[in-house]
Amino acid sequence: xQKTTRSLASAFxxxxxxxxLLPSLxxxxxxxxxxxxxxxxxxxxxxxxxxxxxxMAYDHVVRTEELGLRARGIIxxxxxxxxxxxxxxxxGIGNEGHDAFRDRLAKAAGTTRQRVAVHTLHQHDAxxxxxxxxxxxxxxxxxxxxxxxxxxxxxxxxxxxxxxKDAITRATPVTHAGIGTADVEKVASNRRLQDASGKVVAxxxxxxxxxxxxxxxxxxxxxxxxxxxxxxxxxPLAVLTYYACxxxxxxxxxxxxxxxxxxxxxxxxxxxxxxLHVHFNGAGGNIGAGKYNDGNLENRMILAGRVAKxxxxxxxxxxxFAITEKAIDWxxxxxxxxxxxxxxxxxxRENLPNWTIKDYWGSADDLAWLMRCQQGHQIDLACxxxxxxxILHLPGELFxxxxxxxxxxxxxxxxxxxxYGDYGPGYIGTEIAYEQGGYETSQRASKVAPQAERVxxxxxxxxxxxKSPKSSDR
Numbered sequence: 001x002q003k004t005t006r007s008l009a010s011a012f013x014x015x016x017x018x019x020x021l022l023p024s025l026x027x028x029x030x031x032x033x034x035x036x037x038x039x040x041x042x043x044x045x046x047x048x049x050x051x052x053x054x055x056m057a058y059d060h061v062v063r064t065e066e067l068g069l070r071a072r073g074i075i076x077x078x079x080x081x082x083x084x085x086x087x088x089x090x091x092g093i094g095n096e097g098h099d100a101f102r103d104r105l106a107k108a109a110g111t112t113r114q115r116v117a118v119h120t121l122h123q124h125d126a127x128x129x130x131x132x133x134x135x136x137x138x139x140x141x142x143x144x145x146x147x148x149x150x151x152x153x154x155x156x157x158x159x160x161x162x163x164x165k166d167a168i169t170r171a172t173p174v175t176h177a178g179i180g181t182a183d184v185e186k187v188a189s190n191r192r193l194q195d196a197s198g199k200v201v202a203x204x205x206x207x208x209x210x211x212x213x214x215x216x217x218x219x220x221x222x223x224x225x226x227x228x229x230x231x232x233x234x235x236p237l238a239v240l241t242y243y244a245c246x247x248x249x250x251x252x253x254x255x256x257x258x259x260x261x262x263x264x265x266x267x268x269x270x271x272x273x274x275x276l277h278v279h280f281n282g283a284g285g286n287i288g289a290g291k292y293n294d295g296n297l298e299n300r301m302i303l304a305g306r307v308a309k310x311x312x313x314x315x316x317x318x319x320x321f322a323i324t325e326k327a328i329d330w331x332x333x334x335x336x337x338x339x340x341x342x343x344x345x346x347x348x349r350e351n352l353p354n355w356t357i358k359d360y361w362g363s364a365d366d367l368a369w370l371m372r373c374q375q376g377h378q379i380d381l382a383c384x385x386x387x388x389x390x391i392l393h394l395p396g397e398l399f400x401x402x403x404x405x406x407x408x409x410x411x412x413x414x415x416x417x418x419x420y421g422d423y424g425p426g427y428i429g430t431e432i433a434y435e436q437g438g439y440e441t442s443q444r445a446s447k448v449a450p451q452a453e454r455v456x457x458x459x460x461x462x463x464x465x466x467k468s469p470k471s472s473d474r
Contacts, residue, residue, distance in 0.1 A: 038078075039174040039325040041230045041237050042167035043276040045072035046159040048088055048152075049256050050127050055146045057091040057128045058360060062254035067266060069126055069256050071156055072278055074230070074238045075164065077171055078325030081111040083384065084164070085240070085393075087278050088156075089258045090120045092423030095132035095368045097153060104157045108164035114332045114380055117393040120420045121281045123259045124251035128423070129153040132368035136352060146357025148364060176231040177327075179389050179414045180318035183223045184310040187303055188245040188284075189291035190219025190400075192438045200438030206248040208290035221245075221287055222403050225307070226416035227314035228389060236275045239268070241311050242391070242416040244282030244400050249293055249300035260289075263304035268311050277311075280418035285397035285427050286440055321387055329385035333459040334378035337395075337425055338449040343370045361426070361444050369424045369447045379422050381456070383463035390464060392417045394456065396425040396448075397440070399433065402456060410464045428452055 049068035050061050073086035084105045093101055102116040109116070127147065134148045193202045193216050204213045225243040229236050247261045258265070265279045293299045343366055351363035384391040390413050392406055398419040407415045427446040434441045434450040 039323060039328060040077040040171040041174050042075040042077065042164075042171045043072070043238050044075070044160070044163040044167040045070055045276060046156065046163050048090065048156050050152050054127075054152060055149060055357065056126055056256065057124060057147050058252055059125075059254050061256060064256060066255050067258060067263065069123075069258055070262070071160055072276065074240070074276070074278065075109050075167060075171075076328060077168075078328045080330070081115055082109045083328070083330050084109050084111065084116040085278070085384070086116070086118045086160070087280050087418075088118065088120045089123055089262055090126045091122055091124055091128045092120050092420065093118060093129045093153075094365065094423030095130050095372055096135070097129035097131040097150065098422040098424070100131055100153075100157060101129075101160075104161050105164060108161040109168065114382070115330055117382055117418065117421065119280055119393070119418045120423065121247055121258070121261055121279065122284070122397070122420050123257060123262065124248050125253055125255060125257040125259070127152055130365055130368060130423070132372065133364035136367055137355060137364050140352035140355070142353065142355055144357055147360070172232055172237055174230045174237065174323060175233055176320045177323045177386050177389070178227075178229040178231065178318035178320040180227045180229075180314040180316070181224050181414075182227075182310040182313035182317060184225050184243060184245075184307055185223075186292045187289055187306050188218065188221040188223065188287050189289065190221055191246075191286050191288045191290060192433075192436070192440065193219070194436065198432070198436050200436050203439050204288065204290035206246045206288035206290050207250060207293050207295045209295050214291050214294065216291070218291060220400060220404070222282065222400050222407075225310040225314050226414070227311065227318060228386065228391065228416065229315065229318055231320060236272060238276045238278065239272070239315060240391075241265075241277070241279045241314065242282050242418060243279075243307065243310070244284040244287050244403055244417070244419070246284050246288040247281060249289065249303055250295065250297060260300050260303040261307055263301070264307035264311060267304065267308040268315075271312065281420050282417045283394070283398035283400045283403035283419045285419070286399045286429070286433075323387060327385070327387045331383045331385070331463055333381045333462045335381055335455050335459045336376070336378050337373070337452050337455055339370050339373040340443065340447050340449050342443045343447060345370060345374075365424075366447060369426075372424060379425075381459040381463060388412075389414045390416075392460060392463060393421055394419050394460075395422040396420070396428040398428050398456075399430050399440070401430050402428075402460070405457065406460050406464065409461060413464070415464070425452070428456070
């Protein structure tokens with residue numbers, strides 16, 4: 001399998017003291033059916049579609065008869081407490097909302113919050129969740145909470161808890177895992193177009209109608225789609241795919257949509273109806289389909305077909321290997337991300353009562369994030385070990401450079417990344433990107449300081465340097 005070898009590690013060499021590695025807990029959970037030993041997997045899948053009249057990230061829902069939104073994932077049960085991986089077709093789940101999702105899934109699965117990863121795919125015709133922002137607006141007397149109304153999120157949490165409890169009763173033995181990769185052709189392109197000095201001169205958004213901007217090179221991307229699968233003999237039980245790109249083809253329609261990654265996932269589900277397909281967005285904060293999307297509505301299905309083709313190719317290229325519970329591990333590195341210096345508590349509190357549903361980025365979520373940082377909240381970076389495979393779980397709208405750097409750190413392993421975990425930080429650029437301009441690192445979009453790069457890269461290094469399972473376990 002071809003691996004990314006471009007070395008970016010030298011740019012991320014400064015150690016950060018407030019990132020430390022939390023060892024995995026090693027407590028067998030016989031109540032969940034592991035008394036007989038062996039690795040097992042459970043799958044769950046629930047509806048996460050908002051109802052007509054409710055608010056998505058930008059607009060109210062006008063109809064819902066199209067392909068809906070899902071919250072789905074897997075539970076791995078082995079020698080330690082269960083590991084839960086969940087992907088949601090929403091634009092983002094942040095702050096106390098992210099805590100709540102992890103806590104409820106942990107409770108249902110009989111595990112701890114630190115062994116649960118929740119990510120969104122970041123579709124834009126979809127809801128968002130931030131219980132911290134919701135509470136601040138309530139206290140400020142705001143009557144219309146719009147996208148910060150947590151009613152749907154609480155309904156989905158109830159569905160997820162029931163689904164996970166039910167899934168555990170149907171745990172299936174896992175005999176093999178598999179990893180495969182494929183190139184995604186003519187989908188991703190870098191959004192930040194720069195001049196010779198590195199300054200951002202234009203942003204090539206995910207819909208780009210300017211032919212000059214579309215004609216520019218793809219720029220720095222990660223074209224690889226990774227496919228991790230779990231099998232019982234010859235039957236694939238679950239396929240997890242990872243690809244870094246903003247998922248928009250078009251939006252602001254009032255119709256909830258999983259957009260082209262979700263449609264691609266649906267297509268693969270039709271090819272393998274007995275297998276749950278779960279897709280995760282990688283570090284796609286500065287990546288979009290703008291070079292290949294001029295706004296023509298037909299492009300949604302074209303882009304979906306290209307991603308589905310890569311999903312199929314990666315699955316067909318899968319290298320299966322026998323696996324036991326000894327080859328599965330989970331490591332966590334809690335980090336304290338530095339808040340952006342432009343976030344001023346007094347000003348944010350003053351603006352709270354004037355917040356309106358048109359303020360997608362605004363005082364409520366900014367203040368929520370700042371308060372979390374002030375209170376010492378740490379974000380759990382995590383890594384799933386499956387033999388020689390490493391899946392990193394990270395927060396926010398990360399730049400693709402983090403993903404490429406992680407792969408370069410361990411070319412001897414198969415490394416993939418799921419970003420868009422805790423949505424609280426917003427965009428997370430590289431340190432130099434904050435000097436180069438552009439939307440993604442603007443005060444409107446990013447809630448972290450440039451030094452966040454050093455914190456994250458130190459955590460990534462720690463996670464990837466965790467002792468690998470013995471090769472005999474693979």
